[in-house]
Amino acid sequence: MSLINEQVDHINGLSLHTISTPKFKTNTIVLKLLAPLRKEDVTFRALLPYVLQRGTKSFPSSTSLRQYLDSLYGATLHVDLSKKGENHIITFRMEVANEKFLSDSTPLLEKAVKLLSEILLKPLTDHDAFNQEIVSQEKRTLKQRIQSVYDDKMRYSNLRLVQEMCKEEPYALHVNGEIEDVDAITATSLMDYYKKSLETDKIDLYVVGDIEQELVKKHVSQYFQITKQENSVSSAKQSDVDKASAVKEKEVIEEQDVKQGKLNIGFRTNVTYQDDNYYALQVFNGIFGGFSHSKLFINVREKASLAYYAASRVESHKGLLMVMSGIEFQNFDQAVTIIKEQMQAMKNGNFSEEEFLQTKAVIRNQLLETIDTAYGLVEIMYHNVISLIDRTFEEYLDGIENVTTDEVREVAAKIELDTVYFLKGKGDQS
Structure with missing residues (x-):
């Protein structure tokens, strides 16, 4: 029996994904809402939701909207932004009680769908622009969100690694936009961008729960x-993305008033989610730095x-591997x-059968835990939309299970060191 019962229908300009469980x-x-990362758009998109x-x-x-959500048995609404490969994604999330389990017969799901459609398609406007006061308030808040990255040195060092590593590539853009571009946005120009995004964004709507799929449709x-x-946009598939030129190793050292150094190292994996050897890359990362039994954790931190x-993570749609310590x-x-030595050990196949099997088991458990939440389940399935492939969850699990040690070595051989970034204290002579 399939673990995820997903039905996809194309309705009125969007793709509807119903997952009955x-x-x-x-x-x-x-x-x-998905669109390619672009310098001229990224700050508009960061403000819009x-x-x-x-x-x-x-x-x-906001008060009347929140009161209405409360009247729907405490329904919740959240928005956020993410970056997957060269794509910028706006997400609206709603959670509402299932009327099947209530004595009241209020059609909560229908009301929630209607409300979400209003938020997207019938926004509050002032003539042919957004409300000026709201736009001004949200511009101030957006500046604070952008600035917060600079105040959190762990996030900042990861941002700086990506900026140095992906210069001249859209992926270098920050998910929350550019602070110097915020002031120029007006209520009218944001409305113009909103209309364009509705026409051109790839829009996917997921409904997950104990639902009747035909009723949702x-x-x-x-x-x-x-x-x-x-010609509305589709995902910026990796093969469509300008591949980085031949990798040249570089080292960037930055000084700030910090008490702890942040060492971030970026590698090009030359593998993305759509590739058959993506499963092997996941197993590689688990052994290398993804888990508490990994080589980075044991050799850099413990020994x-x-x-x-000390850990590593994969950016599945851009083909990057990042080490953070x-x-x-x-x-x-x-x-x-020592980090370079651990990478070389992986390329040489110097890992035990125990590490290999333990990693596959942990990845499997992690995937099964992810689909135990509705949001996690949606994120897993959305990988297919971004990659323009149709990989079932069972295929994902089987792909991990069937990885061989030779495949891990082969995928390790493709990985190239790109950038070493170090944030250190001012005046430090080390």
Whole structure:
């Protein structure tokens, strides 16, 4: 039996993904708008969802909108932004009680679908622009969100690694946009961008819960009417993305008033989610730095006591592997050396059968845990939309299970060191 029963229908300019499961007592609705990362658009997109959630024609204030959500048995609404490969994704998430489990027969799912359609399609406007006061407030908040990255040195060092590593590539853009571009946005120019995004964005709507799929289709058909351009965008698939030129190793050292050094190292994997050897890359990363039994954790943190933390993660749609660690300033050279040694050990196939099998088991458990939440389940399935492939969850599990040690070595051989970034204290001589 399939673990995820996903049905996809194309309705009125969007793709509807219904996932019927008795696992959850609430219904979850996730709306995703995808467009390519572009310097001229990224700050507009970072502002837009926060303005949209502030009010609609029927609920012209945050207070009235939140009161209505409360009346739907405490339904919740959240927005966020993410970056997957060269794509910028706006996400609206709603969770609402399933009326099947209530004595009241209020059609909660229909009301939630209708409300989400209003937030997207019937925003609060002032003539042919967004509300000026709301836009001004959200611009101030956006600046604070962008600035917060600079105040959190762990996030900042990861951002700086990506900026140095992906210069001249869209992926270098920050998910929350550019602070210097915020002031120039007006209520009118944001409205113009909003209209363009509706016409051109790839829009996917996920509804997850103990639901009747045909009934959901009926509600979505009734409330969502989106007119798309003929050539509306699709995901920026990795093969369509300008591949980085031949990798040249570089080292970037930055000084700030920090007490702990942040060492971030970026590699090009030359493998993305759509590739058959993606499964092997996941197993590679688990053994290398993804888990507490990994080589980085044991050799850099435990044995050598060089790092407060040491781990690695894969950016599945851009083909990057990032190592993050916090070290004393004077340990920079030694830490870089040991991290490089662990990468070479992986390329040489120097890992045990126990490490290999343990990693596959942990990845499997992690995947199964992820689909135990509705949001996690949607994120897993959305990988297919971004990659323009159709990989079932069972294929994902089987792919991990069937990885061989030779395949891990082969995928390791493709990985190239790109950038070493180190944030250290001012005046430190190490």
